[in-house]
Amino acid sequence: MSVLVFAENWDGKFKNPSFEAVSYGKAVADKAGTDLIAVTFGNLEDDASVLGKYGANKVVHVSDAGAFDAHLYGNSLKDLANGLSAKVVVVSQSNNGKMLSSFLAVAWEAGMISNVVEAPESVAPIKVKKKVFSSKGIATVESSEERVVLALASNSFGAHEAATDAAVESGSTSGEAKTQSVEVDRATGQITLSEAEVVVSAGRGLKGPENWGMVEELAGLLGAATACSKPVSDVGWRPHTEHVGQTGKAIAPNLYIAIGISGAIQHLAGVSSSKVIVVVNSDPEAPFFKAADYGIVGDAFDVVPRLIEAVKELKG
Ligand SMILES: Cc1cc2nc3c(=O)[nH]c(=O)nc-3n(C[C@H](O)[C@H](O)[C@H](O)COP(=O)(O)OP(=O)(O)OC[C@H]3O[C@@H](n4cnc5c(N)ncnc54)[C@H](O)[C@@H]3O)c2cc1C
Structure with a gap:
């Protein structure tokens, strides 16, 4: 028996989620006393053997795959x-x-556990903890199938170096893609919210769209993406693509800075997996402070310009 991990790459480059998945796969393989094999698809810019740094014993590089297609990648896996x-x-x-995880589970006739947050308690059968109720609870789930697909929640396990020498082998695709990428119109100079390591987010406390300049300036200085609460995008102050929460995007950056956002449960549902949460709010009773690692009680129009100055100073 071996453990496989899908090591996703973005335009040929591995990112933190790939390393986190490999680290998690290593923990599963160690528990099972077996090897970890990473599989990656398409053309690579990075050296595939870098996955060994996180515990892969072997990397299978399926270079003949094109852009992501669930059928092609799933059947090949x-x-x-x-x-x-x-x-x-x-x-x-x-x-x-x-x-991919859903498609693979069906095609492979396997059990499927999503939102996984911890290394398995046991591997025969697989028993793991997963997030439930919009991250407000944790359930322990056991698979009744011997084959299992584990979908790992972002930023839940972390990337851990485990220096292994990974041999790279080439693999080939099975089946055919059911979709073709015809054209990609990519926003340039913007950090994608779902991939951002730092997010600066603001809510109704900012009073109007004309006040977002300072949010964008802070985000620019921190190399962050911008986000917002639902009512802010509902009234058109910001685009809907920035809306985070239960009905918006779920994100898990390393740092989430929330400015003038009350911290309603529907907002928290999409951001509570962030590693570090910083809240700026003029109301000391704002619910968001309960979920915050650091809190600043103050007027955003006073605090944010001072944060900007402090970051500028720090950057020299
Ligand atoms: C089914 C459902 C789904 C929902 N989904 C989502 C979702 O996905 N995402 C989401 O965000 N919401 C969602 N909501 C809405 C959610 O319940 C809240 O209403 C919303 O998150 C509040 O947005 P807000 O914090 O920006 O505004 P408010 O609740 O108005 O809070 C503004 C905050 O700014 C503070 N403030 C005011 N002035 C200043 C100042 N000068 N400086 C600093 N702080 C200041 C106030 O103290 C307050 O805490 C959903 C609601 C429902 C019913």
Whole structure:
């Protein structure tokens, strides 16, 4: 038996979610006393052997795959898993990862556990903890199937170095893609919210769209993406693509700075997995402070310009 991990790459480059998934796969493989095999698709800019740094014993590079297609990637992973006698496949819960894990579980006739947050308590059967109720609870789930797809919640396990020498082998695709990427119109100079390590977010406390300059300036200085609460995008102060929460995007950056946002449960549902939360709010009783690692009680129009000055000073 072996453990497989889907190591996603973005335009040929591995990012933190790939390393986190490999680290998680390593923990599963160690528990099972077996090897970890990472599988990555498409053309690579990075050296595939870098995945060994996080515990992969072998990397299978399927270079003949084009852009992501759940059928093509899923069927290829299924055949690789069968060929390598894998019983567990780990997938990071990115946009593609969510589609892939569901497709693979059906195609491979496997159990599927999503939102996984911790290394398994046991591997035969697989028993893991997962987030439930919009991250407000944790459930322990056991798979009744021997084969299991584990979809790992972003930023839940972390990337851990485990220096292993990974041999790189080439693999090939199985089946056909059902979709083709015809054209990609990419926003330039903007940090994608779902991939951002730092997010500066603001809510109704900012009073109007004309006041977002300071939010954008702070985000620019921190290399952050901007986000907002639902009512802010509902009234058109900011685009809907920035809306985070239960009905918006769920994000898990390393740092989430919330300015003038009350911290309603529907907002927290999409941001509470952030590693560090900083809240700026003029109301000391704002519910968001209960979820914050650091809180600043103060007027955003006073605090944010001072934060900007402090960051500028720090950057020299
Ligand atoms: C089914 C459902 C789904 C929902 N989904 C989402 C969702 O996905 N995302 C989401 O965000 N909301 C969602 N909501 C709405 C949610 O319940 C809240 O109404 C919303 O999050 C509040 O937005 P806010 O914090 O920006 O505004 P408010 O609740 O108006 O809070 C503004 C905050 O700014 C502070 N403030 C005011 N002036 C200043 C100042 N000068 N400086 C500093 N702080 C100041 C206030 O003290 C207050 O805490 C949903 C609601 C429902 C019913």
